[in-house]
Amino acid sequence: MEWIGAGSLLAWVWLLLGQGFFWRTDVRLPKRRDPERWPSVAVVVPARDEAAVLPDSLPSLLGQKYPGRAEVFLVDDGSTDGTGALARELADARGGLPLTVSSPGEPEPGWTGKLWALRHGIALARERVAPEYLLLTDADIAHDPDSLRELVAAARSAGLDLVSQMARLRAVTFWERLIVPAFVYFFGQLYPFRWVNRPGARTAAAAGGCVLLRREAAERAGIPEAIRHAVIDDVTLARAVKRSPTDGGIAQRSGSGRRRAAGGPIWLGLADRVDSVRPYPRLAGLWRMVSRSAYAQLRHRPLLLLGTVLGLALVYLAPPVALVAGLAGGRPTVAALGGAAWAVMCGTYLPMLRYYGRKPWWAPLLPFTALLYLLMTVDSAVQHYRGRGAAWKGRTYPAP
Incomplete structure (x- = not known):
């Protein structure tokens, strides 16, 4: 003993x-300033049977106060609860950013449902908007009105290929209060945010509820095709972006002694403007x-x-x-x-x-x-x- x-x-x-x-909670969005020109953004939302949470989350995306061009693409991934129809009703009633609702059908073999939906949404966004940035956000995530603006400003100011925020999960019931803070605590222990944000460090991670991704970085890393099988898609996405060589990347020494180009810089931290509205009232759901x-x-x-x-x-x-x-x-x-x-x-x-x-x-x-x-x-x-x-x-x- x-x-x-x-x-x-x-x-x-x-x-x-x-x-x-890892235990510190002071890793928030880096210092930022407004860019001279606001880039275009496509917000891609994969959704499967999300009618229960959509009224609390989708209006927050449609109501973003973003100075540049932005559109929302909600991909209805085979929902049976009327998710797509409800999204259109909310857009008609609330207004705001333009909304496109589409459905890609069942995933092809080798694809997880979420990444299949993201593939469809990103392809549609490229045709409609030709965005410089993609905001990949889950259907249960609510954003403050300035969330998109702050994310883009942070990415532009720090020259980041990926900016991700760990959404503040709901912690209302007893089981949520017991399990949820520990979930984020354990995640930070596995992937210390300071290591993730260090250029050249091997540690890479993201929080799938809120990921702002530069389109060129996504194409360079082959996102989402390169990670189509991933169950833990957010961490796999971050690894792909951080490890994909860039033309201007800093050369890093590999285990074999050869020098390779470093991938794109990424950032992960806790959120102040992004919250999950999905309830977990019982232990079974958590x-x-x-x-x-x-x-x-x-x-x-x-x-x-x-x-x-x-x-x-x-x-x-x-x-x-x-x-x-x-x-x-x-x-x-x-x-x-x-x-x-x-x-x-x-x-x-x-x-x-x-x-x-x-x-x-x-x-x-x-x-x-x-x-x-x-x-x-x-x-x-x-x-x-x-x-x-x-x-x-x-x-x-x-x-x-």
Whole structure:
């Protein structure tokens, strides 16, 4: 128990100082200024059975106060709840940016539904608008009226090929408050935003709910055809953009010693003007959200699954177990090590709780939340081997 407690404490000291300060929540849109000329933008929204959330999200896109030309393309991906018709009704009633609603039919083999819809929407936008930028946003994401303007200004000012914001997810019910802040916290731990935003760094990620992408960068990276099979499409998209060589890219040394051109610069951070309106009132909905892609994140490898389970147990479950066992067994060293690790854990979680407007007393519950995520990850693997992996809205996608 002493070795376990010591290992957990050392892991937390390393996470605190050596993992890109992932726990901080100050990575927001970079400094920006209005460009001399506002580029044209096509907003592409893939939507499948989204009638329940569309009245809260689509009007926010149509109402964008953008100085340049912008149009919205909603791609109805085989909805059965009247999503397309509702989108047209909302546009007729609210006005604002021009809206085009289309449907591409069922995906071709090898394509996930969302990327098939994006392919259709991007192709349509190229014909109608010839946009310089694409805003790829989910149907459950609501934007403040100046969201598009600020995204474009940030991309232009910093010369970025991709700007992505992690939308502030809804956290109203008990389960949302328990699961959602931890979801963003764990994502930042896997993909520290500061590492993502560092030119030349290998870490690449994006948040699929809000991605502003330069059209030339998309074409250079072969988006979306090059990632058509991806279940975790946002991270895969960011990798493709960051790793696709540019003519003027800085040469980077590869593992083989050869120099290669660096890909386009990307940026990822937390949102101030972008919110998800999708409710998850019960644990079951949140469980499906996580488990559908957790094993894909581990590249469907059993050894990575085993390592993840052991790692979660050591980092998140061992501290409270060591504290309780040490106190119960009269072993002060074990209790001190477990308590110290738990304290560091709670301290790193407080900034995310503040970002979501939650009280500090939620922080000690993080080990329990981590246990739920561990079980969701194992369930994701079980569902994969039962042939039901990556299931979402009536579709199941095999491992590529």
